[in-house]
Amino acid sequence: MKSLFLLHAFLICTVLNAQGDYQLTHFTANYVEITGGESWGEADWDDPEIDIPMEFNFVFGQNEVTNLIQIGYGAEWGTISANGIDFISYGGDVISSAEADNPGAPSTISWVTEGNPGNRILKIQYKDVGFYAEVFGGGTAENRVNFQMWFYELGSAVEFRFGPSNVTTPLVAYEGLSGPPIYFAGGFDGNNGNVDFGAQLIGDPASPQLSGIDNIYDFFDDLYEDGIGGLNSTPAEGQVYRLLCLTAS
DSSP: OOOSOBOOOOOOEEEOOTTOOEEEEEEEOOOOOOOSSEEOOOTTOSSOOOEEEEEEEEEETTEEEEEEEEEETTEEEEEEETTEEEEEEEOSOEEOGGGSSSOOSOOEEEEEEESOTTSOEEEEEEEEEEEHHHHHHHSOOOOBEEEEEEEESGGGOEEEEEOOOBOSOHHHHTTTOSSOOEEEEEEEOTTTOBOSEEEEEEBOTTSOEEEEOSBHHHHHIIIIISOOSSBSSOOOTTEEEEEEETTOO
């Protein structure tokens, strides 16, 4: 029987803020596709409006999350409260391959909650998804990625888990970047772009670090206009990034 967990590397970084201390660890583990659960019904999706009720207590920053909402392009999940918008995002602008001239393998989004009470995990899976810039820029969907986002009842941890990918032209897929933006933030104010706390993953995908974010608008300007930040390439199959809120109840 194959082991489902292979510890490979370990890195700890912390982001200290008024609303919580977040710890990043990374390791490798076998990528296992999820089965069952629910799936998004539209074949030709782009920025789908998905609302997933949380079946357990999950805390992000100072907010208890009752629903996760797909609130932006790519795979940006978050919650809206009186404190503003909180979000956790794989920021590559993914899209269904069905929009391409030669769509090939279908692109799907599915989710399932697994485990026993006290130790449940909401798993969201993006399978064989393409990229907006390639699909609408050239009509093709040759660049593909597979990844999952796991939300844990225990400790309110979040994981990004990466499966097989085929990103041969990353500057096209990631719109001028070498790798996908992966970031989280809390208390976003749409009037001025400020956030109460936030950070992005930067550098080598095999050993990334956290870099703080104070303003989302400045973050995107630095990223796409100046090329500052982000990962250097696509995470390899089996790569896992785990964010743990050290002060979550």
